[in-house]
Amino acid sequence: MKPGGKRQIWDEYQKEIADDNYFYVRSCVRQNFFPGAEKTFFRYMKQLGRNVVENPSHTTCSGIGYHSDIVPFETAMTMVARQFALMTEAGYENFVTSCITSFGLYSEVLETWEHFPEVEEQTRIHLRNATGREFLKPKNLAHASDVTFKLRKEIADAGRYRLVNQDTGKPIRVVEHIGCHYSRMFPNKGVGGAEYPYVLVGMIEDWGGEVIDYPERRHCCGFGFRQYLVKANRGYSISASKKKFDSMKPYKPELILTNCPGCPMFLDRWQYAISEMEGTTYGENGQGIPVMTYEELAGLILGYDPWDLGLQVHQVPVEPLLDKMGIPYDPEKKFLDIDGNFIGKPKSPSFLKFY
Amino acid sequence: MDNTVIVIGGGISGLTAAGMLAQQGLDVTLLEKENETGGHLARWDRLFPDRKKASDVLDFAMKGLNNAKIVTGVTITGISRHQNGFTVTSPLSQYTASALLVATGFELFEARKKEEYGYGIYNNVITSADLEEQFKSGRKVLTSEGKTPGRIGFIHCVGSRDEKVGNLYCSKVCCVTGVKQAIELKEMFPASEVFNFYMDLRMFDRHFEELYYEAQQKWGVSFIRGRLSECSENPDGSIILKTEDTLTGKPLKMTIDLLVLLSGFVPSGGTRGISKMLGLQEGDDGFINSADQHSQNNLSGIEGVFLAGALKGPISVSEAVADARAAAAQVTCYISSIAVTHD
Amino acid sequence: MIDFGYTLTRDRQLDFDRGDFRYLKLVKSLEPSMDLCIGCGSCTATCSAGGFTDFNIRKLHTVIRRGDPESIKAELKKCMFCGKCQLVCPRGVNLRNLILAMNRAIEILG
Numbered sequence: 122m123k124p125g126g127k128r129q130i131w132d133e134y135q136k137e138i139a140d141d142n143y144f145y146v147r148s149c150v151r152q153n154f155f156p157g158a159e160k161t162f163f164r165y166m167k168q169l170g171r172n173v174v175e176n177p178s179h180t181t182c183s184g185i186g187y188h189s190d191i192v193p194f195e196t197a198m199t200m201v202a203r204q205f206a207l208m209t210e211a212g213y214e215n216f217v218t219s220c221i222t223s224f225g226l227y228s229e230v231l232e233t234w235e236h237f238p239e240v241e242e243q244t245r246i247h248l249r250n251a252t253g254r255e256f257l258k259p260k261n262l263a264h265a266s267d268v269t270f271k272l273r274k275e276i277a278d279a280g281r282y283r284l285v286n287q288d289t290g291k292p293i294r295v296v297e298h299i300g301c302h303y304s305r306m307f308p309n310k311g312v313g314g315a316e317y318p319y320v321l322v323g324m325i326e327d328w329g330g331e332v333i334d335y336p337e338r339r340h341c342c343g344f345g346f347r348q349y350l351v352k353a354n355r356g357y358s359i360s361a362s363k364k365k366f367d368s369m370k371p372y373k374p375e376l377i378l379t380n381c382p383g384c385p386m387f388l389d390r391w392q393y394a395i396s397e398m399e400g401t402t403y404g405e406n407g408q409g410i411p412v413m414t415y416e417e418l419a420g421l422i423l424g425y426d427p428w429d430l431g432l433q434v435h436q437v438p439v440e441p442l443l444d445k446m447g448i449p450y451d452p453e454k455k456f457l458d459i460d461g462n463f464i465g466k467p468k469s470p471s472f473l474k475f476y
Numbered sequence: 477m478d479n480t481v482i483v484i485g486g487g488i489s490g491l492t493a494a495g496m497l498a499q500q501g502l503d504v505t506l507l508e509k510e511n512e513t514g515g516h517l518a519r520w521d522r523l524f525p526d527r528k529k530a531s532d533v534l535d536f537a538m539k540g541l542n543n544a545k546i547v548t549g550v551t552i553t554g555i556s557r558h559q560n561g562f563t564v565t566s567p568l569s570q571y572t573a574s575a576l577l578v579a580t581g582f583e584l585f586e587a588r589k590k591e592e593y594g595y596g597i598y599n600n601v602i603t604s605a606d607l608e609e610q611f612k613s614g615r616k617v618l619t620s621e622g623k624t625p626g627r628i629g630f631i632h633c634v635g636s637r638d639e640k641v642g643n644l645y646c647s648k649v650c651c652v653t654g655v656k657q658a659i660e661l662k663e664m665f666p667a668s669e670v671f672n673f674y675m676d677l678r679m680f681d682r683h684f685e686e687l688y689y690e691a692q693q694k695w696g697v698s699f700i701r702g703r704l705s706e707c708s709e710n711p712d713g714s715i716i717l718k719t720e721d722t723l724t725g726k727p728l729k730m731t732i733d734l735l736v737l738l739s740g741f742v743p744s745g746g747t748r749g750i751s752k753m754l755g756l757q758e759g760d761d762g763f764i765n766s767a768d769q770h771s772q773n774n775l776s777g778i779e780g781v782f783l784a785g786a787l788k789g790p791i792s793v794s795e796a797v798a799d800a801r802a803a804a805a806q807v808t809c810y811i812s813s814i815a816v817t818h819d
Numbered sequence: 820m821i822d823f824g825y826t827l828t829r830d831r832q833l834d835f836d837r838g839d840f841r842y843l844k845l846v847k848s849l850e851p852s853m854d855l856c857i858g859c860g861s862c863t864a865t866c867s868a869g870g871f872t873d874f875n876i877r878k879l880h881t882v883i884r885r886g887d888p889e890s891i892k893a894e895l896k897k898c899m900f901c902g903k904c905q906l907v908c909p910r911g912v913n914l915r916n917l918i919l920a921m922n923r924a925i926e927i928l929g
Contacts, residue, residue, distance in 0.1 A: 395827070
């Protein structure tokens with residue numbers, strides 16, 4: 122492998138990411154699977170002196186419905202317009218999304234309005250009739266992982282831990298996985314383009330880890346919306362994740378890093394489902410390969426308490442990685458809520474070794 | 477008008493034309509950008525279909541140069557027109573002539589642009605030009621780990637017939653190059669398996685179809701109809717291909733030790749530069765249009781400016797030689813005030 | 820094992836690294852002209868059996884080259900040995916013998 126070859130491609134796909142003053146919109150479902158992630162984003166942005174605001178009356182962008190063939194495009198555009206209206210009313214012009222599908226939808230809508238101004242006009246009329254709101258288009262649209270990528274060096278400088286195995290001194294081997302809607306639709310809207318995106322690679326490298334290249338690296342995790350949401354299709358959908366696991370196994374990854382809501386949910390939960398269906402586990406000692414989002418990893422680097430990040434809710438135990446990195450945690454506190462009450466412990470899986 | 481001609485470009489077309497013009501008694505100066513003439517032909521080992529040495533063809537052209545003046549290492553910075561012809565300027569010198577013959581040729585498509593094919597990223601991905609150089613050097617073609625390749629793949633249509641890189645045209649000669657090189661590798665490594673992945677096989681000239689027949693029957697080269705969509709690397713450096721076997725209708729996955737990309741033609745930097753200076757007519761595909769593809773294929777539409785060779789589009793060596801001689805004949809007519817068009 | 824109500828789908832790619840090429844080797848030794856096939860489909864178009872069934876002689880011979888002999892075992896029985904395919908082949912593949920060779924391979928290798 123000649124790493125220089127990929128660097129040339131990364132240099133060709135550069136992207137404008139705003140510096141400060143972000144209007145943030147959340148993901149519909151991410152907080153169910155990774156409860157601490159979005160909160161952590163706010164926390165480290167504040168620590169690094171950046172201003173991020175959100176409006177509690179913002180809604181879903183309806184990407185989840187749009188991609189499941191339930192919400193028509195006109196409706197989706199009007200909902201997007203409302204989100205932009207909230208941003209305009211707050212006096213902001215830099216739009217940051219938590220979800221990759223959102224990012225893809227916002228990019229798609231802006232691009233559609235760019236080529237078909239009459240559609241934009243029509244959306245304005247719809248929004249005015251439905252809510253009375255007016256909107257301006259954002260000057261800069263970025264995904265929260267783009268912003269974290271931009272600040273990765275500051276995070277590394279302020280960080281207390283590195284992606285390095287404390288006992289052996291070797292970098293942690295990380296598989297990075299990019300959500301399909303990040304750069305496959307518009308390669309020039311992703312850092313590094315569509316074939317070899319750089320947004321997560323940059324973070325891993327600057328935080329001390331080693332990125333693994335494996336044959337099915339560019340394969341979709343299989344989420345697919347319509348495929349996964351319908352039980353009859355679900356086996357086909359999760360088979361895509363299984364293909365990725367089978368392909369990455371010989372490379373012995375110690376962590377999977379993702380930037381989409383659906384992908385980490387898939388890659389984390391399906392290690393459990395596959396182990397129950399077939400008895401196969403991935404990772405060392407049958408413990409599975411821990412999966413994290415970039416906010417959770419940034420939080421660990423910065424020394425936040427792992428249980429504040431929501432890591433206790435991960436299906437594949439994260440503790441082996443914490444031990445490797447030398448990050449302290451209190452096992453007793455894992456299943457306690459904010460007030461110190463025990464919330465119950467999940468049953469141990471049959472094959473995936475719990476911690 | 478006097479009998480001076482400037483030939484721009486010292487590849488096989490330029491050299492052939494210059495020689496023939498000199499033979500006909502004209503005062504010829506050939507200007508070549510690089511420090512040596514010979515163009516692409518100088519870097520190739522053997523030509524299809526008969527496996528003749530490229531150097532034989534080049535030597536033949538060189539021997540025929542007669543008293544043509546060859547000037548190498550010339551960067552042309554401007555061309556101006558005056559009453560009696562043209563002045564071609566370079567940083568160090570100036571050249572004048574009554575007629576210009578432009579033979580600035582082609583470059584190979586930069587395979588790096590097909591990111592998903594991994595050229596410049598994976599060690600065992602090379603182009604047909606890289607392979608030809610290895611043949612010419614006489615070395616055994618080994619993988620980057622120094623091993624004999626057990627399985628070799630050729631990918632046709634790299635950079636051609638591809639909307640994504642902006643080249644819709646077919647580069648014509650890469651298919652037969654793929655067949656030729658497949659045979660050459662089978663000769664080098666009889667025990668290896670060689671696979672050619674193609675969309676269509678363009679065996680357009682005499683003996684080409686027989687070469688394909690020979691590749692299959694005598695050498696056991698396998699032809700799989702399906703274009704490479706992406707490749708990735710195994711830990712040991714071998715390459716994993718993903719294509720579709722369109723003839724069975726199933727996706728196909730294969731590990732190979734060495735991948736050869738058959739890169740297509742693009743107009744050369746020299747062609748684009750000279751075209752702008754002279755105001756030549758460019759087609760949608762970037763190559764230069766002649767005044768008429770059938771009946772006036774060496775005329776540019778600009779008086780006194782003639783065209784020969786690959787600057788007009790993908791072409792084989794034998795065709796380039798014939799085209800250069802045709803261009804030279806037209807130039808001689810022009811210089812002798814014999815009409816080259818009849819209205 | 821738990822049944823969640825869905826099953827994992829197997830990869831249906833032709834995997835050259837996992838194919839069974841013994842059949843190909845044997846058939847090739849019995850009928851070397853099979854190497855001449857260019858996949859034009861003239862044989863399949865004129866085939867007597869192909870008009871009534873799924874039998875596709877072009878595909879069958881290609882599939883055996885890809886290391887996937889399972890699909891052909893039941894199919895070969897449909898050939899009527901009329902010989903029309905061989906008459907029409909532009910490359911001169913000895914198709915009738917090729918079918919006999921494939922049958923032979925299945926006899927020997929199972």
